[in-house]
Amino acid sequence: MPRSFLLRTSSPVLVGRSDELEVLVSTVPRRSTVVMIEGEAGIGKTRLVDELLAHPDVARLTVLVGHCQPLREPFPYGAVIEALRSLAGTRLHTVSPVAGALRPLLPELAELLPPQPEPIGDPHAERHRTLRATREVLAAIGPAVLVVEDLQWADDGTRQLLRFLMADPPPNLSVVITYRREDLAGHLPLGTAYRPPDHVAGILLQLRPLDVDAVRVLASAILEHEPVSEEFADRLHERTAGIPFVVEELLRSLHGSAARLPDEVEVPVLLRDAFADRLAGLPDLAHRIVHAAAVLGVPAGVEQLSVVAGIDPEHAELALIQLARAGVVHETRPNRYGFRHVLAQQAVYDSLEGPARRQLHLAAIDALRGTEPPPLVQLAEHSRRAGRRTDWLRYGEEAADRATEVGDPAVATGLLQRLLAEPDLPTTEVDRLATKLGSVAYAGLDQHDPVATLDRVLSDQRLSTAARGEVRLLLGRLLVRESGRITEARLTISQAVDELAERPDLAARGAALLGTTFIGDTPLAEHLPWLERVEAYLVTCDQPEVRFSLLANLLGSRLSIGDPNVLSDLSALPTAGESQAERRQLARTRCNLADSCTTIGRFGQAREFLTSGIRLAAEAGSPFVVSTARSTEVRLDWYTGNWSGLTERAARLLGEYRDLLPVASELSLVLGLLAITRGEWPAAAEHLGRTGVHSPQDAITPIAIGGFAGLARMWLAQDDLPAATTIVERGLQLVRRKGVWVWAADLAPVAVSTLLATGRVAEAAALTDEFAAGIADRDAPLATAALSSCRGEISADPEHYRSAEAAYRALDAVYFAAQASERAETRDLPALADWYDVLGATRDAARCRHDLRSRGTPAPSRRGRRGYGLELSPREQDVARLVSQGLTNREIAEVLFLSPRTVEQHVAKVLRKLGAVSRSELAR
Incomplete structure (x- = not known):
């Protein structure tokens, strides 16, 4: 070469x-x-x-x-x-x-x-x-x-x-x-x-490292197409691990001989040697500037670099020109100079001896101290690396506080964790920093590392007994968010409550968390004592914000399980709060009540609570409460038949709130249920799979039970009895474990249908009796209407279905009323089919028309006019939609109760009208 x-x-x-x-x-x-x-x-x-x-x-x-x-x-x-x-x-x-x-x-x-x-x-x-x-x-x-x-x-x-x-x-x-x-x-x-x-x-x-051939091509390109031998390429690949940046930097350090390629060493050392080679011919001032840039760690201007390097700005500018020409530093943005890559910065930093690094960090502190506003994170880091422990602790906590103020919890939690890792911190500082970490982390995205830090702090002897309970409570709040750790979270919070005897307000907040009935698969019997403890504390609680916060948990939890006393005893609930914090908690209370009313079937009251709750939340600036209220509104609209644009609205909200478990799972439930009414099985399965059915211990329980009901209904519609049976059994297992039959309003009827379809008549009757006993003396109008449907299934007596229809109509649950009317063998199937069409339940409409044809009664046409020309007819729209879902002709025929031949003709017309050449193109 x-x-x-x-x-x-x-x-x-x-x-x-x-x-x-x-x-x-x-x-x-x-x-x-x-x-x-x-x-x-x-x-x-x-x-x-x-x-x-x-x-x-x-x-x-x-x-x-x-x-x-x-x-x-x-x-x-x-x-x-x-x-x-x-x-x-x-x-x-x-x-x-x-x-x-x-x-x-x-x-x-x-x-x-x-x-x-x-x-x-x-x-x-x-x-x-x-x-x-x-x-x-x-x-x-x-x-x-x-x-x-x-x-x-x-x-x-x-x-x-x-x-x-x-x-x-x-x-x-x-x-x-x-x-x-x-x-x-x-x-x-x-x-x-x-x-x-x-x-x-x-x-x-x-992106993966380059293979030997690619390294050879890269080397030849960097060397302006000089021939590169296989041996040289092999050695280069071996020593650089095929990382392009390391290949480039190493080749720049070579100057012409494959024999100079170093023996196998770690990549950072290769880079250090490469940069040492490149700097070797530059003057001392350039070395001082590049060392200053490496210590600063972020792109900096000439003035700052000159101060840290200890030279005047004119000489610093000259040195920067030399460094830029040598490819050592780059102008990362106007008048800011740094390294092209973090590996380059690290290579130069690692080449400095310890005392030299310390002196440069001290110079960096002097250079940054007068900046307004002071760069606290950089000051903290330079103080730590320079060994100025007192300054590191001071700047680090100030930087964490600043980050919290401006809404940057990632910086705050990172700093607080590193501060807590310092040995020999006094107890007062450990207490303060640990409680700050727990509070800040709750607002951030990074949960795993703060959880590990708080867990470690709890075993630290420096933590005072007084602060231990609060830190443990904060840890429990974080654990609730982590998949698969609900049980551990409950144990942690329970222990924290025991340790918070001197802080009854915090103990009550912990009890309220443990009393929340609708999270996970913890039996109701374990929630109730905690709710009673919250009620006892409320008798003497004189802090309005704490009181309203506890009421939000207490009332929502009690109403969701059908407590008949909640709605009749809301006279003590204020309509307004004096402070912003009080108004936020009142908004949360009303929106929680709206959610619980939706669950039990009090749809009119749910709408009233939502209207006032959303208004309060918006005025008080509480977007999380607004988000949960909007998902509740979507589920309420599903129940009450307000389906116009509902799929699009739910999908848009899901995109916005995908990372909020309570909101995302509820929206997924509604999207899955809507998909079932249109026969969109793949979409239904996908959405319902995100309702918590795969991990009930980490789910919003009524939503997960609704997910089981939807999946069972989907499999039953496809005549897959084994799949429907499995899902029903899992759903009933969750209901029985929780002990809240009020939440089985959607599951119980499809469970009875599945048991009857598999010949398990006695089990279906026993389940109906168990359901009736479970909702007795409960405020559960939706479950009561569902019980009539179950009895209709068992007895095949249309009167039970008519009772169910009347009960559903009284609740304004129009889709469920239509289903009960259909099962009651209504004579007005043509009108019912048309109503399903208007609602958007195209598969239900097709079923009604198929039923009419099977009785020898001509099904009414949906054409509405003589011809559609190049536009898709309603039936063709149904077919096109199902093709886009990936269904085969036979599957579409089963969904729409048509013959495969008829579907084949519809597909051909759809492709022709839309100018598509294949089903896959139509799907795209």
Whole structure:
């Protein structure tokens, strides 16, 4: 190999990623797309993104790029805000007034944005408005690509904002994120599981190291197409593990001989040696500047670098020019200089001797101390690394407090965990930091690490007895959120309550959590003593906010199990609160009551509670309460037949609240039930599978029971008796374990039908009696109507169905009333079929018309006019929808009660009218 190279900073061509790039350029410019690119440091994520953005089809779009930083100050949405700053000087299409919420974060765009809205007064509500404002702006800039790099360093706000955008992106927006999975908390890039909505293309690329052949091509490209031997490529691959960045940096350090390729060593050492080689010919001032940049850890300006390096700014500028020419540092953004890659920064930092590093960290503290506002996170980190323990503790806690204030719990929890790891902290500081950690973590996304830290603190002898109960309660609140840990959470909270004898307010809050009846599979008998304890505390409680908070849990839990005294004794419930906190708790109380009324069948009262509760929640700025109320409203609309646009509304809300278990599972239940009425079996199974049926111990119990009922109804409709039987038995097992038969209003009738279909008549009768005994003396109008349906199934007496129909109609449960009317052998099947059509229950309508045909009665036509021309007829619309769900002709025939031949003809007409050449194209 020749000894003289003209080495490049990086390869002039993309190597080993052509397939990935082809996938991206064929999708991103053409439709709304979510791209997630993961891979270890130096693997080529940024290079792939750069190639994508440089492609002509993408370059014509508006491109916004933001970077997450490893050592960042608290600033929610930082990477996205950085990306939006590039819009300065452009024009926005019309945006709504909510976009003005971005003015404080983006003063550069003040001329483009509406006036800032009035403050809401609640940080959660303000945050939600900011999310909406960002979506408004992105929707208004035309076709665009938003890129966020290094998501592993993102704040919670950025993750929340990206989840919000990616759940329902504007039609003209694609989102591209890059991250290192190994550095993610919980290994979830967005903090929670994510799945793109149906109308958005989703691409997940996992970049792997290059193989030997790709390393050879890369080396040849960097060496300006000098021939590279197989032996050299093998050695290079062996020593760099095929990581492109390491290949590039190592080749830059070589100067012409394969013989100089080092023996096998760790990659960071290779990089250190490569940078030492590159710096060898530069003057001392350049060394001092690059060392200062490595210690600072974030891109910095000339002034700051010169102070840390201890040289004057003019010499610092000259040194930066030399370093940039050598490819050591780069201008990451205007007048800010740093390293091209974190591995490069780490390699230089690791090359410094300990005393030199300490002196540079001390210089960094002096340089940063006068900055306004002070960069507390950086000051804390430099103090820690310089061995200034007192300053590290002070700055670290101040930075955590600042992060909490601005809504950046990720920074706060990370700092508090590291502070608690310090040895020899006095008890007072351990108490304070541990309680802060628990409180802050509850508002954040990262639960696993704070849980581990709090668990460790509880065994720390430095923690005082007085603080131990509060820390344990905070730990229990976090455990409730973790899958599979409800039992552990209950044990933890129970122990905390015992330790909080001197804090009756906190003990009562713990008891209220343990008394919540509708979470998990804990038997009702274990909840009731805790509810009684809350009631006893309320007699003497003189703190309004605490009182209202406890009432929200107590009343909602009692009403959900059919306590007949709750609705008759609400005179003591105030209609207004003096403080914002009191009003939020009152809103929660009313919305909890609305949810419980929906569960037991008090639909009129549910609507009243929802109206007042949502108004209170909006006024008090409580978006979480609003979110739960909106999902309750969706379930209420399902029961009362308000189905117009319900599927679209529920799907939109699910995209917005996918990470909130109580909301997402309830919306999934309704979407699954609606899909059943249309015969969309795959969609129904998918949605109902997310209601908690696979993990009842972690579910909202009435929703999971509803999921079992829906799945059983689906399998029964497909004549799959074994599957229906299995689901029914699992659902009944959960009901019996909980001991709350009020929640079986949807499950009991389909369970009886399944038992009868399998010949288990005696078991069906026994179940009906068990159901009747379980709801006796309960306030349970929906379950009472369902009991009449069960008795109709057992006796085949139409009078029981007529009683059920009357009871359902009295509740305004119109779909259930229609089902009971059909089972009562109504003579007005044509009108019932038409009503099902109007409602949107197309499979039910088809069943009624099939029943009419089987009786020899002509089924009424749905044509409405003589011909549809190139438009799809109602039947063709049904067929097209089911084809798009992936159903075969035979399956569609079974759903719509038609012959396969008739369906085949309908499919042919649909394809012809829509100009599709295949079923798969129609599905797309």
